[in-house]
Structure formats: C-alpha cells, structure tokens
Amino acid sequence: MVKYFAKRFAMMLIALFMIVLITFVIMHSIPGGPFTSDRKVSEDVEKALNEKYNLDAPLYEQFFEYIGNLLKGDMGPSFKYTGKSVNDFIANGFPVSAKLGGITIIFVLIAAIPMGILAAIKNGRWQDMTVMAVATIGVTIPSFVIASVLIYTFSFRLDWLPTYGLDTWKGYILPVVALGGYSLSYLARLMRSSLLEVMGQDYIRTARAKGLTELKVITKHALRNALIPVITVLGPTVAGLMTGSFVIEKIFAIPGLGVHFVNSVSQRDYTTIMGVTVFYATFLLAMVFIVDIFYCLIDPRIKFE
Amino acid sequence: MEPVLTVKNLKTSFMTSNGEVQAVRGVSFQVEKGEILGIVGESGSGKSVTSMSILRLLADTAKIVDGEVIFGGNDLTKVTNRKMREIRGEKIAMIFQDPMSSLNPLIPVGEQVAEMIRVHHKELSKDELNEKVFELFGQVRIPEPEKRYKSYPHEFSGGMRQRVMIAMALANRPELLIADEPTTALDVTIQDQILKQLRALQKEYETSIIFITHDLGVVAELCERVIVMYGGLIMEEATIDDIFEHPKHPYTLGLLESIPAIDQEKANRLSPIPGSPPDMTKPPIGCPFAPRCPYARQICASECPEYVNINDTHRSMCWLLDPDAPADNNPFYSL
Ligand SMILES: Nc1ncnc2c1ncn2[C@@H]1O[C@H](COP(=O)(O)OP(=O)(O)O)[C@@H](O)[C@H]1O
Ligand SMILES: [Mg+2]
Numbered sequence A: 001m002v003k004y005f006a007k008r009f010a011m012m013l014i015a016l017f018m019i020v021l022i023t024f025v026i027m028h029s030i031p032g033g034p035f036t037s038d039r040k041v042s043e044d045v046e047k048a049l050n051e052k053y054n055l056d057a058p059l060y061e062q063f064f065e066y067i068g069n070l071l072k073g074d075m076g077p078s079f080k081y082t083g084k085s086v087n088d089f090i091a092n093g094f095p096v097s098a099k100l101g102g103i104t105i106i107f108v109l110i111a112a113i114p115m116g117i118l119a120a121i122k123n124g125r126w127q128d129m130t131v132m133a134v135a136t137i138g139v140t141i142p143s144f145v146i147a148s149v150l151i152y153t154f155s156f157r158l159d160w161l162p163t164y165g166l167d168t169w170k171g172y173i174l175p176v177v178a179l180g181g182y183s184l185s186y187l188a189r190l191m192r193s194s195l196l197e198v199m200g201q202d203y204i205r206t207a208r209a210k211g212l213t214e215l216k217v218i219t220k221h222a223l224r225n226a227l228i229p230v231i232t233v234l235g236p237t238v239a240g241l242m243t244g245s246f247v248i249e250k251i252f253a254i255p256g257l258g259v260h261f262v263n264s265v266s267q268r269d270y271t272t273i274m275g276v277t278v279f280y281a282t283f284l285l286a287m288v289f290i291v292d293i294f295y296c297l298i299d300p301r302i303k304f305e
Numbered sequence B: 001m002e003p004v005l006t007v008k009n010l011k012t013s014f015m016t017s018n019g020e021v022q023a024v025r026g027v028s029f030q031v032e033k034g035e036i037l038g039i040v041g042e043s044g045s046g047k048s049v050t051s052m053s054i055l056r057l058l059a060d061t062a063k064i065v066d067g068e069v070i071f072g073g074n075d076l077t078k079v080t081n082r083k084m085r086e087i088r089g090e091k092i093a094m095i096f097q098d099p100m101s102s103l104n105p106l107i108p109v110g111e112q113v114a115e116m117i118r119v120h121h122k123e124l125s126k127d128e129l130n131e132k133v134f135e136l137f138g139q140v141r142i143p144e145p146e147k148r149y150k151s152y153p154h155e156f157s158g159g160m161r162q163r164v165m166i167a168m169a170l171a172n173r174p175e176l177l178i179a180d181e182p183t184t185a186l187d188v189t190i191q192d193q194i195l196k197q198l199r200a201l202q203k204e205y206e207t208s209i210i211f212i213t214h215d216l217g218v219v220a221e222l223c224e225r226v227i228v229m230y231g232g233l234i235m236e237e238a239t240i241d242d243i244f245e246h247p248k249h250p251y252t253l254g255l256l257e258s259i260p261a262i263d264q265e266k267a268n269r270l271s272p273i274p275g276s277p278p279d280m281t282k283p284p285i286g287c288p289f290a291p292r293c294p295y296a297r298q299i300c301a302s303e304c305p306e307y308v309n310i311n312d313t314h315r316s317m318c319w320l321l322d323p324d325a326p327a328d329n330n331p332f333y334s335l
Helices: A002-029 A043-052 A059-071 A086-121 A126-140 A143-157 A169-199 A202-209 A214-242 A246-251 A257-266 A270-298 B047-055 B081-087 B109-120 B126-139 B158-170 B188-205 B216-222 B240-245 B250-257 B298-302
Strands: B005-016 B019-031 B036-040 B062-071 B092-095 B176-180 B208-213 B225-230 B233-239 B308-311 B314-316
Touching: A002 A059, A002 A270, A086 A126, A086 A169, A086 A214, A086 A257, A086 A270, A126 A169, A143 A169, A143 A246, A169 A214, A169 A246, A202 A214, A214 A270, A246 A257, A257 A270, B005 B047, B019 B047, B019 B062, B019 B233, B036 B047, B036 B216, B047 B062, B047 B092, B047 B176, B047 B208, B092 B158, B109 B126, B109 B158, B126 B158, B158 B176, B158 B188, B188 B208, B188 B216, B208 B216, B216 B240, B225 B240, B225 B250, B233 B240, B233 B250, B240 B250
Parallel strands: B036 B208, B036 B225, B092 B176, B176 B208
Antiparallel strands: B005 B019, B005 B062, B225 B233, B233 B314, B308 B314
C-alpha cells in the first residue's frame, strides 16, 4: 500500500512538471509581452526591462531558471507590481479564497447529500421532483446569474444581507450560495442516482431478506456504497472551490486568488500566471491524492498494484 | 401433517411503462415439512418472481394481484411489514443466484452473517455471535473460519461466497429455505460440492427447501418432488420418479432432453427447446407452450387446458391428456 501511494506520488510530480512545462511554453508563444501595453514604453526602457527579467535569453534557459527557483519555493517577482512577489499574492489571496471555499464545501456537503438521499428514497414523488428541479436550475444557470438574483433579492429588495465584502458572517451567505450552487446541484444529483443504483443491487435484497428495517438497509448497506462515486468527484470539487472563483470574487469584491489570476493573464504578468497555475495544479493534484487515500479506506476492493 | 407453506392461486404482475407484465399467473403448490421441492423451468418462466413474492422482496413496481401465501397460519401477502420482517431470515431464509453480487462488497463476510443472527436475536453478545459464525463457517466447510471472518467478499471465489450465503441462510435454523438457482453461476465441480452440502445440512437442520433451477439434472440429485413452470404457470407437478419415468407434459419432455450429461463435451451437451418464451405483457390465452410445442393442435392456442390428475401427487396441464385427445402424434396416449 505504501508502495502504491509512493508510485502515485511520483506520477503526481511528473504530471505537475508537465503542467509547468506546457503552461510555460504556451504563455511565451502568445504574441506580446508584459511590457507591451497601450501606454508606449520607449524602446530603451523595454529593452532594459527585458534584460532585467532575462526575457531575451533562450526559452529553455528561462525555463530551467524558473524551475530552479520554484524548487527553492520562490515563484519570482511580479512583472506588473513592483516590489511584490508572486508568493505575496498567493499568501494574501489564497487564505481568503480558501476560507470562503472551505465554508462553501461544508455547506455543499451538508445540503447535497441529504437532498440526494431524500430524492432517491422518495423516487418519483414530490420530494424527488422538488430536489431535482432545484438541482437542474443549479447546474444550468451560471453562477453570476445566481449571484445577481441573490443580491437583488436579499440585498436590494429585502436589505437583509450585504452586497459585498466578507467582514461579517452575513457577508459570507450570498457568496457561499452563489459559489456552491453548481457543486451542490451536481452532487445532489450524483448522490441520488448513485443511491438509486445501489438500492437495486442484489446485496440490498440480501439485506432485506435478513429482516432488517428499511432504515437499517439504507444506513448500513446502501449509503456507504452510494457515497463512493461522490467521494471520487470530491477532490476536484474541493480544489475548485478553495482556489477561488474569479466571477464570484469580482461580484462580491472579495480579495481572493481568483481575481489575481485573471488580472495576471490579461496583463501578461508571466511570473504570476505561472505561479498561480503551479499553485492551482499542485493543490488540485494534492486533493485528488487525498481523496484517493479516503477511497482506499472506504472501499476494500481497491487493489494496490 | 400441516404443510410448511401453501401457495394458493398466486398472481404477481409488474406495472411497467409498457403495460402490465403478468409474470406469475395463478400458481398453487404446497411445501411439506422437511422436503426439498424443486421448481424448474427456463429463464423467464416466473420462478424467481414466485419465490420472491413469498417473502415480498420484489421491486416497488411489482404487485401481488391475487392469491394467498399461507405460512405459520398467516397469509404473508397480507401481514404487516413488521411481521414480514420477523419472518424474513428467521423463519424463511433465501439464497440467491449470483453469489458475486449478493454480498455487500464493503462489509466483512463474517460480519454479514453475524448481522443475520443479530437482527433476530438481539440478546446475544458479540462473542456468542462470533462463536456461532465460526461454527456455521465450519459447517459449510469454509476453511479457517476465524481468519475468514474478516475477509471481504472480493477475496472469496464464487463457490466460497455461496457457502457464506448458505451459512447466512441457515444461521437462524429457518423452517423454510428458498434457494433460487444457487449453483447456476458456479462451475460443475463446485456445484456438486454445494449440492451435497445443502443436502447434508437439510437433514441436520430439518429445514424444508424450495430449490429453484433451470436444470432437471440438478433436481434429480436433490429433490423429492418437482414443479415444472412455464409462462407464469405450473405445467406439471410430480414426484421426481414420475417426472423422469412418466413425464406427462411436452414441455417437461423438452427439458428432459436438454439435461446436460456429465461426460459430454460442453459445446454440444444441450439440445434446448427451439423457440423462446412468451411475452408476458400479452400472455397467451391458450397453453403458453403451444407456439413451441411439437404436438400442438388448434385448441392448444385458443384455450388453456385444465389440470389433469394422473395420481395423487402428479398433475399436468395439457390437452393431450384430455379424454378426447387423438391417439396419433400423442406421446401420452395409452389404452
Ligand atoms: N423487475 C421486473 N420488471 C418487469 N418484468 C420483470 C421484472 N422481473 C421479472 N420480470 C418478468 O417476469 C417474468 C418472470 O421472471 P423471473 O421470475 O425472473 O423468471 P425466472 O426466475 O424463471 O427466470 C419474465 O418475463 C421477466 O421478464
Ligand atoms: Mg430467476
């Protein structure tokens, strides 16, 4: 088992390396650089800047220099904001995004799993219809529309909740709902279909044939089996929610990581793009890795080869 | 003596989007104390639906439309869910066809057997339960019971899993055991071992058994009496000797011809009856076997025959047994 996870870990590092390489190449192959902008910079200045940041060196040289620094934990200075490093951006932005994301995940799980269970148990009845209707809205309507509707209703009309900022606990409510809407709907549907499938399995019939109550059949035999697919998608979901959403952060004026990332792309801030991408990728792979471990704990059938 | 189980005119249907599937259309039989009753028939004859109707284990779409299932003085089609649960696993236990999928993959096998006992005997301590499970594992010849208790189903072969299922089914010494094709998914040598064990355990536990199979050869090894089902109806019912020596239904004749002989090659050992079973959304008005019957006449397709009693334990449903049936092309004709 240790060997299995060691192997998985090695593969994760290779994947990470490939991601860094590909991002690096693509980023540099797009025309334009960090110092080309509307405001005309004199040629001398641009040359000096390019020299300072070693942008004229061959690409492979730049790449290895970057990797070297990365291994030391240094993601370099921002090209756009003098005096700021990419490490600073992440250190400032990530905790904000992560806290919002963490709360969202807890909210999503607490709501989605019971919703899915209810819908499956009441298959075809009004409870199921209601859950499915809500879930369908959740996966089809984009988060910025949901956010706008929420702000209009709860801030402007009812004046219950603030429109922006995370200064009080009330500030979290709308961003959490808007951010988690999709995952909530997706997981509720997944939980429902997974439980429905499990309830039709032969071992559920065996459990009923023992004389167990329906409640015991569900709690002891069906739920654990039904949770397996849900756990599988949890890795990417958690990573996605915790690394921040540009749309939600922009709408609610949240100083998280998502806003930084999108700004850095439009400003060709090479080091920031690279840094945030590497950070995202690492985080995502780590989450998938952790979920894998969970998976092995819950399902004895996983073979370690 | 009172029969253990009496099924009277059982009719079970599935309400599907394509209409009503009349899976079982009026089945009556009895199971005597300590006997092994066989139910044979091709796939789709209604054997599983009949057996699962007894314990009310069918999907929500299924409905027992008519009939009675008398067990221990109660009609099981009418008892409360609570009463039904008290009977399941304690008084009537069941073994299913596919040992691969009948055990919960996430729970150790010993724990699954222990649960069967615990549901009905809450007073037992953990140690007493374990002791009982070890003993049961020993009886069904699972080697090293203590070690195997903690194994998961995927660590077992099909035969071993079916032994677990048998141990589970016998755990509470039920009055009736329903075994729905318990050996169909297993290879022949394992099948033989399991059948021998089942017979030995049946003697020891004095349990009555309904043994369902599509293989008359298996019935011959195990059962005293047999019911032949087709199209949701009982075609013929007789002692095992009568079925083999004096079969009185063309469908039974067909099944007898398709018994695999032990020494024959796998590829050509079966000569199945040509044709396929009827569509049960529109069950035939006449004899369901008529379209495939080599002896069928006009009346067979238009009207369902009554049962003819050949002796006290032998009945069959076929127009060839009618007093007015012609003599030519009639295998059952005798002066
Ligand atoms: N869940 C179900 N929904 C609809 N029809 C079913 C269902 N289960 C069984 N049937 C139908 O009932 C009939 C009898 O099935 P079954 O009792 O399983 O046959 P057997 O066990 O003899 O092979 C078949 O025609 C089958 O298609
Ligand atoms: Mg069957």
